[in-house]
Amino acid sequence: DTAVSQTPKYLVTQMGNDKSIKCEQNLGHDTMYWYKQDSKKFLKIMFSYNNKELIINETVPNRFSPKSPDKAHLNLHINSLELGDSAVYFCASSPTGQLTEQYFGPGTRLTVT
């Protein structure tokens, strides 16, 4: 009974392709996130949704488009992949509120060749 799951775990693709990463949480949380972790382990938030509504949209290229069909799912679609998109992408979720911890998925390692 995985709390936050992501698919796929590994994604290898060529420049210019379009790909999607899926995330699901079974914790009943209202808020979900996408983070990008670069090769130096720096973790930066990309997007956040609360009850299917976009609430955080950091400075991310328009090629990245999140979609939340319901509050348990948050998918990330990336168009026209570039070499610099290679990273580990983490999905996370949390209950609403400031004094809450976040629960992370296992990550998707994206390699663009």
Place this chain on the structure above:
Amino acid sequence: SQQGEEDPQALSIQEGENATMNCSYKTSINNLQWYRQNSGRGLVHLILIRSNEREKHSGRLRVTLDTSKKSSSLLITASRAADTASYFCATRSPQGGSEKLVFGKGTKLTVNP
């Protein structure tokens, strides 16, 4: 912009020793959290300390917070090989108005058996 900065970047100790990691941040916060990341895995929440708290314990973990110095420390006592991981501090600021954690670059801890 990056909020937390962990120090040291890397730490190598022997099993049984204590490990201390520090985190400094720039703006006022309403809470600070510590996370652990094992190699190839997602982040796991360890402990949350509120801005009006000075110290918190959880098992072998002890976290302190000094808001006047904008710094926090994580102490792991009687370390074990299984504690080998990267440790991140993350801050939540009241100015954000949204559910956003800002992570530091992490401290890579190696506990040698």
